[in-house]
Amino acid sequence: MKHYKYIDMKLPGFGLVFLAILLCAACGAKVIRGESPMVRMNELSHQGKHITLQLSMRNINGVPLDIESINFKLTVEDNDLFFYNGPAETNIVANGTETWSVEIEESQTSREMLDTLQSGEVKSLPYLLKGSIISKDDSTLRFEHEGHIYPLPGRPGYFR
Numbered sequence: 001m002k003h004y005k006y007i008d009m010k011l012p013g014f015g016l017v018f019l020a021i022l023l024c025a026a027c028g029a030k031v032i033r034g035e036s037p038m039v040r041m042n043e044l045s046h047q048g049k050h051i052t053l054q055l056s057m058r059n060i061n062g063v064p065l066d067i068e069s070i071n072f073k074l075t076v077e078d079n080d081l082f083f084y085n086g087p088a089e090t091n092i093v094a095n096g097t098e099t100w101s102v103e104i105e106e107s108q109t110s111r112e113m114l115d116t117l118q119s120g121e122v123k124s125l126p127y128l129l130k131g132s133i134i135s136k137d138d139s140t141l142r143f144e145h146e147g148h149i150y151p152l153p154g155r156p157g158y159f160r
Contacts, residue, residue, distance in 0.1 A: 032061045035061050036141040037058055037065060038056075038143070039057050041055060041056075041129055042099055043152075045158045049105060050104065052101060053084075053103075054100070054101045055100050056097060057099075058092075059092035059096055062095065064091055064093050065092045067134070068134050069088055069134045070132070071083070071131050074128070075127060075128045075130070076125045077125065081110045081113060082104045084131075088100060114157075117149060117159065118156060123150070124150050127147055127148065128144070129147070
C-alpha cells in the first residue's frame, strides 16, 4: 500500500487576489436603462410670428434612446410662453447628446415677454421647462429644468 504525503502549499496572496477579482466583478459597470434624458433649452429665437426653440437632449442611459414624440411646456413667470405636443423622431446614442428644434406660433403674451427682454427692460426671465418624452418602446420619460433666458448680444431676437 502506497502512502501519499500531503504537501501543504500555502498561498496567502492567492486568496486575496481571488477575493479582489470577485469584488471587482460584483462592482463592475452597470448599464443604465430607463432613465429620463436631460433636456435643456439651448437657444430660442422669435422672428415674425414664430418662435424657434432648440433643445439639447442628453441620453444618460447606456443604451440608445429612440424618441417617438415629445410634449413640453415652457413657463416664464407663471405664464405659459408656449407648449408643444407632437412628433420628435430622433435617436440619441448611448450616453450621447442631440439638438432638436421645433417652430411654434408665438402668442401675444410670449411676444410681449420676449420684447421686454430684448429691449433691456428686464435682464433675464426665469423659466421652467417641463414635459415628457415617449420612446419607441412605449415608455414615458419625464423631464424638468429651471433656468433663465438671456438675450444674445448682437443678435436681436435670439436668446439663451
